[in-house]
Every structure is written in structure tokens, then in C-alpha cells.
Amino acid sequence: MATAPRDYYQVLGVSRTASADEIKKAYRRLARQVHPDLHSGSKKAEMEKKFKELNEAHEVLSDPDKRKKYDQYGAQWEQAEAFEKARQQAGTRGFGGQETSGSFGGESFSDMFENLFGGRSRGGTRGFAVTGEDLETEAQLTLKEILTGVTKRINMREPQTCTICQGSGVFRGHACPTCQGTGFTTELKTIEVKIPAGVQEGTRVRVAGKGQPGMNGGKRGDLYLHITIESDPIFRRQGSDIHVALPVYPWEAALGADVMAPTLTEPVKVKVPPGSRAEGKLRLKGKGLPSATGNGDLFLTLQIVMPPSVTEDAQSLYERLGRLKHPDPRADLLTQARLR
Template identity: 75%
Template sequence: MATSQRDYYQVLGIPNTASADEIKKAYRRLARQFHPDMHSGAKKSEMEKKFKELNEAHEVLSDTDKRKKYDRYGAQWEQAEAYERARQAAGAQGGGQAHSFSGEGFSDIFENLFGGRGRSGSPRGFSAQGEDLETEAELSLREVLTGVTKRVNLMEPTPCLTCRGSGAVRNRPCQACLGTGSHVESKTIEVKIPAGVQDGTRVRVAGKGQPGVNGGKRGDLYLHVTIAPDKIFRRQGSDLQATLPVWPWEAALGAEVMAPTLTEPVRVKIPAGSRAESKLRLKGKGLPTAAGGHGDLFLILQIVMPSSLTDDERALFAQLGRLRTGDPRADLLAAAQRG
């Protein structure tokens, strides 16, 4: 069944002391995040792999009997049944004596059964680079503008002090780590994300992945960057858009008003005779570009009416209505009649 050599507890992001309820909650949370139907393109195939690994870890750790075997034997938990049968058979042939394997200890028997390999499945003397880790990092537009240092929590195995990482003490499974050779501990690191990073970018942090095997290099950590929606600004590449409300008289007569940016508000000039949906361009007030400059901020004018009018204001609007001739709906009505 097993297709992955990653620690199942690390796959679910939980300690090896997690309860059944914690295992279930972790699985449900990650299943929503990694489900292939939630992604498209190249990322879909990547998520399919992660989702398969996640289901495999959940299937083992949510089953009490399988979890006991996994806690004791690690990635080789399925082959452990063969080991148990071989040990029992040898005991029966030797009159029920546990030393029927010519005095070999647990680790020696295990290595003989599985071709000279230890728990991790790596041959003696063979070094291998640790696996890469991946996680999500959500940034606000202001963090994209300036760059940011993010704190990332990782679940990392550390060698067991009792058995010094071997998984066994006096040829028996280590009781401190249940034969795994390590404990899973939470570790927080700081990752600097540069300004101008794009949505969907993978930021590589060298040497922050899983530890290597037999002295091999550590893997890398990859952060998948997503940019959170903003309440005010809409992103279009390196450019930004925002709606700027103006009074009818400001649009008609022109005015100077304050407008928002990702940093401090700035004063902008509304040209006389401006119409609704007109755009004002603020050069260089957007996000950093790959070329080293900045995009622009476009303010889209929205003409708004007061929620209530005073008697004087109502009189002025009535006077304007008497002075203004023509029908603003004339072109619309004519076009509707033409079909």
C-alpha cells in the first residue's frame, strides 16, 4: 500500500501523540486545501500527488491496529507482519525460544528480512538528500508592495535522545520513540519574501526541508504565495484599481479631493465635466514590477448622491432642472425603438 516515505505524522502536520479526533480534524482541513478539484493546470497534478499521500497517511493513522504497527516499525510497518511471522516460525522451530535467529537482535533480523535496509528504507552507507517541504503563505497587497518576513511553523523530526536515532535499545524497540528513532517537534522559522512577488509564485528557502539520510543534505522549503483580496484595491498585474466616490457638483465643476493609495492618501484633481466610470491615473502608485519600477493606480469615479437633501439643496436642484434642457435618455430610447 505505502507509496510515500514521508512520515505520516508530518504529512498531516501533527505530533505522534495526536488523538484520533486531532487526526480527523487535521485530515479534513488538509483535504479541503489539497483536493485536486480545487486546483487547475500544472498545480492540479501536484495536488493529486499530495492528496494521495494525505489519504494514505489518514488511512493508516486513523486505524488503531495499523497505527500501532506504524508507530513501532515506521515506513516498513506492512513488512513488519512478515517479520513477526518469521520470528514466530523461528521460535516454534527452536522450541519456542526467542533466540532462534542465532542471537540476532531486532535490528539485525529486520535488516536481514529487508535486504540490509533500516527503518527508513536506505541501504547502510548510502546518503540521500532530505525531502522538500511545501506550505502556503498568504500576503496582503501592502506586504506585496514592501516585502515581508513571514513566520512559518514546521513539524520536524528530531533524533530520539534515548536510542540516538537508531529506533532500538539493546536490540529491542525504543520505548521513548516507539521504535521510530525520532520525535516530531514544532519549529518556527522566518522567511523573507521580496517585494513585488506575484500570485502563485513558489519561493524557495534552501536547506529548510526534511533532514537528509545518513548525512545527506537537507531538502528545501517551498512557499506557495497567494495574494489575499483587498477591500479597497483590485489588482491587475502590477496595476491597481480603486473606486473613488465624488459628489455631482465635484464632477460637474471640478475639485481637488483626497484619494487612497497603498501608503498615504494623496490629493488628486477631478477635471470639470467628469463622467461616472471615468478613470484617473496615478503613475507609479501600483505594485512593484519585474523590471524594477512600479505599476499605476487607476481611480474609477463613482458619482454619488447625498442620502438626504436640505431645503436649500432641493431648491438648487429644482433650479438646475428648470435651466437644463434636453433629455439624457433620448439616445437610449431611440436605440430601443430601432431594436
């Protein structure tokens, strides 16, 4: 009895949602362990078999197109793909422009499918249960939504199994006129997807059973949301940390002050230490974004700004300050310029 092929994801030891980089790293790590040249005796023959299996899994899962077909059809993805192409090419007309009646070379689609896969669907109808294709769309989140998590309403044209041909694509020996032989129709729907707090940009959120309908009783594919993060005019993200430019007046930096600073939730009061310099940073621990190791921090970068207008009293104070002796703030700059 032939041994059923192992699942390629199990061979590589990765999940079905693994990224291309994770697949590459898993392959390299395992290849170093099972390479036949690193073993001898009876162990070498065993490693040769594992190494061949590892290379087959990597060849399919590292190729986006092959991986998609493998996810849809499983180990027999190449045969299923060949059948699908044959059905699409045949349609309601055969080769040479001859009319067909749901057949290909004198053989019905269901007969061909059974010959390829040796399966029967429920109710005695010949066919092979094929999982529907996955669908993908984009979900754009704000930093505040990442902080708290959010339920997004996604508008999409959801595939529905054709009620006329029951998903087979064939009706009374011809391509189904309702679904044009595809096996499904579409309906505009709005679904709600709960996205957890702390999701990272580039993450794919899986919504099970919201993809293309399957064929011949196969289960529906899944919907994947690709997470992107909107740029924010105030908050700049760096990993799980958040950075904000905080304006302060010269006297607040020189003398110290309690000022209000923005966060992703409510403003908070922070203390600017006396003698603070421009570009100095204040850290608010735990006020950043969630991560696997806890919340990141929020960093306030001090920006010393001048008042929008100068009153006579302020002008007088500046003049008094200017008459005091101070080190030249440009001394180091001029010295470095001369040395270049």
C-alpha cells in the same frame, strides 16, 4: 564504466523550482528540436538517444508524486522508495506475524540498503545518504506587504533527527521506541522568513534546510511557502496594477475638484477634471505593485454619488437645474431598445 545518469532538470533545462507549466513548455520545445524523425544519418542515432533521455525526464518531472521522490532520492529514487516501503512494512514485526530484529528476510536493513545502493555512511555504518523530504505550508500576504516586502513568522513543528537512533529508525536491532522507527522527532518552533516585495500569488518561496531530516547523514529537505494574497475591501489587484472606486459628488465631476484618494501607502491629492463622467478613470503612475519591469499603476474609477441628505438650499439649486434644458440622458437607451 557505466555513465552516471544526467540530472532530469538539466535535461529539460529548467530549475528545480520550475512549475508544471514550465516543465511542459520546456519538453515540447526540446522535443521539436531533437525528434529523431527530423534528423538523418549519424545525427539520427544521437537524437534518438537524446529523445529517449528527454522522455524519461519528462515522465518523472511531469508526475507530482514521481517528481517529489526524485527530488528526495535523486536518480535512484525507485530503488530508495522500494527500500523505504520494505522498512515501513517490516517495522518491529515481519511477514506472517513473526518477530523481527531490524531485519527483512534474514537481511538487515542496512545490508539491504547497501546491496541496493552499494554505499557506506560515515563511521563504517552501512547505509545510503538520503535527502529529507521537503515540507510545504501557506503564507497569506496583504497587498501592502507585497508592496514593501515582509518578514513572516511561521509556526511549525520542525523535524529533528532522533538523538536515540541518530536518524536510522533502528535502535539495538528494533524500531526506535523514541521516534517509532521514523528517524526523527518534532519540536514546535517559530522561524522568520523574509519575503521580498513584488512576490506573485502562487509563488513558492524556498527556505533551505527547514524540511525533514535526511537519513544516514543525508542533508535536510527544504521548506516551501505557497504565497496567497488576501482580498482587500478597497484595493482590487489586476496583475501589478491596483484599482480603486473613488466617490465624487455631481458638482465635483461637473466643475472639477481637488480631492484626496487612497493609495497602498499614504492618501494623495488628485485633480478631478471638469466634465468628468461616471466610470471615468484617473491614473496614478507607479502607485501599483512592484513587478519585474517596475511598479504598476493605480487606477481611480470615478463613482458619482449623491449627498446623504438634501438641504433646502440644495433642493432649490436642484429645482433651478431641473428647469434648464438638457439633452435626454435616456435617448440612446430608448433608441437601442426599440431596435432590438
